[in-house]
Amino acid sequence: MYTLTGLKLKNPTILAAGVLGTTGASLCRVAREGGAGAVVTKSIGPTPKTGHHNPSMVRLDCGFLNAMGLPNPSYPSFLQELEFAKNNSPAPVVASIFGGNPSEFAEVAQGLLPAKPDAFELNVSCPHAEGYGAAIGSNPCLVEAVTAAVKDVVNVPVWVKLTPNVADITCIGNAAEAGGADAVVAINTLKGMAIDIESGYPVLGNRSGGLSGKAVKPVAVKCVYDLYTALEIPVIGVGGVSSWEDAVEMMMAGATAVQVGSAVYDRVDIFSEIGAGIEAFLERKGYSNINKIIGLAHEMV
Amino acid sequence: MYTLTGLKLKNPTILAAGVLGTTGASLCRVAREGGAGAVVTKSIGPTPKTGHHNPSMVRLDCGFLNAMGLPNPSYPSFLQELEFAKNNSPAPVVASIFGGNPSEFAEVAQGLLPAKPDAFELNVSCPHAEGYGAAIGSNPCLVEAVTAAVKDVVNVPVWVKLTPNVADITCIGNAAEAGGADAVVAINTLKGMAIDIESGYPVLGNRSGGLSGKAVKPVAVKCVYDLYTALEIPVIGVGGVSSWEDAVEMMMAGATAVQVGSAVYDRVDIFSEIGAGIEAFLERKGYSNINKIIGLAHEMV
Amino acid sequence: MLPLNATITQITDESPAVRTFFFDPRFEDMEPGQFVMVWIRGVDEIPMGLSRNNSITVQKVGEATSKLFELKEGDSFGLRGPFGKGFTLPVKGEKILVIAGGVGAAPLSPYAEAAFAAGAEVHTILGARSAGDLLFEGRFEALGKVYVSTDDGSKGVKGFVTDVLKSLDMAAYDRISVCGPEIMMSSVFRLLEERKSLEKAEFSLHRYFKCGIGVCGACCIDHSGLRVCKDGPVFSGVQLIGSELGKYSRDASGRRVKI
Amino acid sequence: MLPLNATITQITDESPAVRTFFFDPRFEDMEPGQFVMVWIRGVDEIPMGLSRNNSITVQKVGEATSKLFELKEGDSFGLRGPFGKGFTLPVKGEKILVIAGGVGAAPLSPYAEAAFAAGAEVHTILGARSAGDLLFEGRFEALGKVYVSTDDGSKGVKGFVTDVLKSLDMAAYDRISVCGPEIMMSSVFRLLEERKSLEKAEFSLHRYFKCGIGVCGACCIDHSGLRVCKDGPVFSGVQLIGSELGKYSRDASGRRVKI
Numbered sequence A, B: 001m002y003t004l005t006g007l008k009l010k011n012p013t014i015l016a017a018g019v020l021g022t023t024g025a026s027l028c029r030v031a032r033e034g035g036a037g038a039v040v041t042k043s044i045g046p047t048p049k050t051g052h053h054n055p056s057m058v059r060l061d062c063g064f065l066n067a068m069g070l071p072n073p074s075y076p077s078f079l080q081e082l083e084f085a086k087n088n089s090p091a092p093v094v095a096s097i098f099g100g101n102p103s104e105f106a107e108v109a110q111g112l113l114p115a116k117p118d119a120f121e122l123n124v125s126c127p128h129a130e131g132y133g134a135a136i137g138s139n140p141c142l143v144e145a146v147t148a149a150v151k152d153v154v155n156v157p158v159w160v161k162l163t164p165n166v167a168d169i170t171c172i173g174n175a176a177e178a179g180g181a182d183a184v185v186a187i188n189t190l191k192g193m194a195i196d197i198e199s200g201y202p203v204l205g206n207r208s209g210g211l212s213g214k215a216v217k218p219v220a221v222k223c224v225y226d227l228y229t230a231l232e233i234p235v236i237g238v239g240g241v242s243s244w245e246d247a248v249e250m251m252m253a254g255a256t257a258v259q260v261g262s263a264v265y266d267r268v269d270i271f272s273e274i275g276a277g278i279e280a281f282l283e284r285k286g287y288s289n290i291n292k293i294i295g296l297a298h299e300m301v
Numbered sequence C, D: 001m002l003p004l005n006a007t008i009t010q011i012t013d014e015s016p017a018v019r020t021f022f023f024d025p026r027f028e029d030m031e032p033g034q035f036v037m038v039w040i041r042g043v044d045e046i047p048m049g050l051s052r053n054n055s056i057t058v059q060k061v062g063e064a065t066s067k068l069f070e071l072k073e074g075d076s077f078g079l080r081g082p083f084g085k086g087f088t089l090p091v092k093g094e095k096i097l098v099i100a101g102g103v104g105a106a107p108l109s110p111y112a113e114a115a116f117a118a119g120a121e122v123h124t125i126l127g128a129r130s131a132g133d134l135l136f137e138g139r140f141e142a143l144g145k146v147y148v149s150t151d152d153g154s155k156g157v158k159g160f161v162t163d164v165l166k167s168l169d170m171a172a173y174d175r176i177s178v179c180g181p182e183i184m185m186s187s188v189f190r191l192l193e194e195r196k197s198l199e200k201a202e203f204s205l206h207r208y209f210k211c212g213i214g215v216c217g218a219c220c221i222d223h224s225g226l227r228v229c230k231d232g233p234v235f236s237g238v239q240l241i242g243s244e245l246g247k248y249s250r251d252a253s254g255r256r257v258k259i
């Protein structure tokens, strides 16, 4: 058992927000069949949103590009999904939420509290939803305020999900920590775009979107590495993890646990595969436990 | 013939800075055998630098990671290389320069003027050289001052090379334009890192570095797209271009020309290949000239 | 992968509101029952079953399909796919029953043809609102017996496909493959459940698709959490026991909507 | 690719300052003359010719090689490669002359062995400072005639490899393959040029490598602009006519340094 901000995880892999997280049943499937140590829901907001027009996600040579546009049924409708997940998931369920300002964040968190999520993850980092996400996440004052507002109204751990689309992610990480965050999650997607040269049209319905998958792993590793140095609270690594080797790399950079998003494309049971791979690695290398590798790269000079 | 800030290019492909640009002979080879429409030198500074320890560049699953550390012999020693290039290259030769402040930039530009470069490219965007590069390039005031300082002392076009490691690249592009830049070049590498899990050591001698190649193309396309909207001056697209399709995509996003760096790994004559591919594409699609595709994605709504 | 550019080579009117679009890339390796994401540029991208390895057959219902209906031969759209899991092909000598309602005949017609080519005996129940709406009747007839039902009785049995199905001996079939409006599929499902024939049945589901590639989770069904776009669209009857089929689906925001 | 983890399986002292490190991954497909980038973690990464498909033979000269000499069997380093273009293999019946100076014997020994295995007749001129520094004499002797030269005359001809070379009939050889200190290689080059034998000669060059994969441009030679790491390290004599060979090279900053 791994412990992360008080949550008990059977392995250090977590389903990332917005991936297979729209329904309670899907979250449970990832926890049970997929073997995830914890699961995070789709980001839920104050009012229903249908999201951007399709294409909303495409696979590239390297990685994936998406602009879902934070589709969600709003917290009142999502309550039943979260309840189903909580009642049926063998692993902790974390509610990802977003809003346009601190009080909206607090409203959504309170609205979901009856379903007893094990933690909240604050999405202040979506690169392609006007006025939400990265608009907040690149402003340290707002990040601190949003974090504090949610901390005020909930009694479970609060994670803050950071955007890499800033000059210095540690500033934002510090702001989250100052606001009382129990952990930071890095990274959300990188701003990106693809154009269909046959027609000249941007491929995504929203024209541009967020890059995820293999392409972003080196960026995520660097962000995690820097955050590990800058912060006291745990860093949860996400971005391009698609194998146990990637997970180990992320942990050596300083991640206490990793999230996996796009790589469910390959297979849903990637979580147990990564978990087993990490265990085998620790054993082969003679590391007595996972803490021996968390942040190891910082010691190798 | 294509015209770019007054330079005549036989095709819209340009060798990117820091790639095969350490010697005059190498620049000529890329222009002649490689078929580049223009070539940019390694970034040259005020004093000799040996750069970071190796490994200074590694190939990843997706893209490349490098931390050369701006090795360069300084402008007095580089003069002979630049002269050789100017005397022997069939294509325009652009001198990439860097410094720690506006006056150092001006000093280096003046120092190289005797070799008569066809243009200068200001590297305010290297992500892994303390005090140089991105430290300047994420500060709009400094970018404007550096640009103005060089414009003051040279009578050839000045291009400003931008970093994507900022919250909003158009702010920096605007600053360059305000400083008198004739074009902007986007993008330099993204901050990134890789760790050797067998040992825990970061792979690069400098621990972290810059991501280039296929992985960054969607990020570059988005930056070019945004800069095209924000600026009056031409945008030169760079980042992950490794085929004529990539070049066309970059141009549809708004690039007047493209630079190619990492993809010389595949073959040096990629420039003529891309040039020919673009020509064939224009012909097949019935576009009367290249201007029909520059920025086309902005019109497709 | 980015969408392929597909050029329309031919357009065929199947009925007043249904048209078949033939296009240029041919998906030689498609499994009957798989779908493609059809990108009508500047408008939307929507899922469509493949009615042949180079055609889709589209019912005009809303914005994207209407725009598609404005396209002419020589025009193009984007295509991603084929995606998902198709119908299981029978082996030589098996006897199969195809149950197609409305535009559900689109993915079932190449399946019926492939099954026939594999040496199976193919019977079809083809249902539609009225005679003019019957889709691909000729294609099915070329393979074997076709039972027709129309809501208005303008051809075949007046009523629903279930009215025909009730009269057949399900024990005579090795496989039963179903696609059509969800109300119809859930009636068929209940009937097959009663007759203990779910094990040999497969249903092709429709849900709101966003990514189409199994990542976003928009199309997951209760309570299995299976993704219609990747684990389906074709599911075995057994996979659907106790599922949301016929009860509700989710809209683009993820809200439950009663069927 | 990221560096492979290579475990040292055996260390052999070849001479006081030269050691062979055998390691675990075996590069079955290496071309003799290719090199690897050897990453001594926390220190530096340096190019080394492969002296077998699972060994490098290293002369201790500075920081990285000294650290390498501190490693024991069971320790490990990182390896990228094999990279670059090796020596051209002769065909059966050809007669080749190998000219190796100092640690230049490292990449030439697997070449000589491969040439012999291909059915060529292999003669070697092996030069070193003194008898104790002669590298892989036994390996070359197992293949054919070996002419030895030492600077101090402690074995073979007193003098340089060129002193031996002068006495041989170059017309008798189909290929001549050279590796050693640059001063030596440029003397050989001049001699072969005079004797009109450059067409059949190949030289393995050393330059300062950064990327090792042909991108950064640190290792380009004048005036061809060829990259030693990717277009070489082995070049034909003809490619080197009028080049910087023997005149200057560039240091890590790109500054020219006289040879």
Ligand SMILES: Cc1cc2nc3c(=O)[nH]c(=O)nc-3n(C[C@H](O)[C@H](O)[C@H](O)COP(=O)(O)OP(=O)(O)OC[C@H]3O[C@@H](n4cnc5c(N)ncnc54)[C@H](O)[C@@H]3O)c2cc1C
Binding pocket: A054, C035, C044, C045, C046, C047, C048, C049, C050, C056, C057, C058, C059, C060, C061, C062, C063, C064, C065, C066, C103, C106, C107, C205, C206, C207, C208, C209, C210, C233
């Ligand atoms: C696997 C699959 C295969 C299909 N095959 C066919 C086929 O062969 N022929 C055919 O005519 N139709 C098929 N459909 C249905 C088709 O996708 C919808 O009719 C189409 O999306 C309507 O788009 P619209 O913009 O015209 O309608 P809209 O006005 O946008 O919406 C009308 C209705 O269409 C459906 N719809 C809209 N967008 C989507 C979407 N992204 N994903 C799923 N449903 C959507 C919704 O139920 C919506 O309420 C299939 C659907 C799925 C899921």
Ligand SMILES: Cc1cc2nc3c(=O)[nH]c(=O)nc-3n(C[C@H](O)[C@H](O)[C@H](O)COP(=O)(O)OP(=O)(O)OC[C@H]3O[C@@H](n4cnc5c(N)ncnc54)[C@H](O)[C@@H]3O)c2cc1C
Binding pocket: B054, D035, D044, D045, D046, D047, D048, D049, D050, D056, D057, D058, D059, D060, D061, D062, D063, D064, D065, D066, D103, D106, D107, D205, D206, D207, D208, D209, D210, D233
């Ligand atoms: C293609 C190639 C094959 C080689 N094969 C062998 C071999 O089989 N055996 C062997 O002993 N040596 C070989 N060398 C030379 C070897 O790379 C250097 O001796 C080694 O790099 C010295 O490193 P150092 O840190 O110990 O020395 P330092 O103290 O760093 O420098 C001493 C000298 O070593 C050279 N050197 C240092 N770093 C590099 C570098 N990154 N690239 C190239 N040269 C460098 C420079 O000339 C420098 O002046 C080869 C070099 C090349 C280019």
Ligand SMILES: Cc1cc2nc3c(=O)[nH]c(=O)nc-3n(C[C@H](O)[C@H](O)[C@H](O)COP(=O)(O)O)c2cc1C
Binding pocket: A016, A017, A018, A019, A042, A043, A057, A064, A066, A068, A070, A096, A123, A126, A161, A187, A188, A189, A211, A212, A213, A214, A216, A238, A239, A240, A241, A259, A260, A261, A262, A263, C211, C215, C216
């Ligand atoms: C389809 C899709 C939807 C996403 N939706 C959300 C979201 O709602 N909230 C959020 O915080 N992150 C969202 N993300 C970002 C992921 O959680 C993750 O940070 C990112 O994809 C990088 O991880 P990956 O490379 O493992 O996918 C989404 C990513 C994808 C691919």
Ligand SMILES: Cc1cc2nc3c(=O)[nH]c(=O)nc-3n(C[C@H](O)[C@H](O)[C@H](O)COP(=O)(O)O)c2cc1C
Binding pocket: B016, B017, B018, B019, B042, B043, B057, B064, B066, B068, B070, B096, B123, B126, B161, B187, B188, B189, B211, B212, B213, B214, B216, B238, B239, B240, B241, B259, B260, B261, B262, B263, D211, D215, D216
């Ligand atoms: C080995 C290497 C060295 C580089 N050196 C420089 C440099 O000196 N100055 C500069 O402005 N950019 C430098 N760059 C960045 C490239 O010019 C280019 O912006 C970046 O690599 C993205 O393009 P690419 O994907 O085509 O490589 C370097 C890139 C690489 C790979």
Ligand code: FES
Binding pocket: C208, C209, C210, C211, C212, C213, C214, C215, C216, C217, C218, C219, C220, C227, C228, C229, C230
């Ligand atoms: S539509 Fe995204 S998972 Fe099915």
Ligand code: FES
Binding pocket: D208, D209, D210, D211, D212, D213, D214, D215, D216, D217, D218, D219, D220, D227, D228, D229, D230
């Ligand atoms: S060392 Fe970089 S090109 Fe040769």
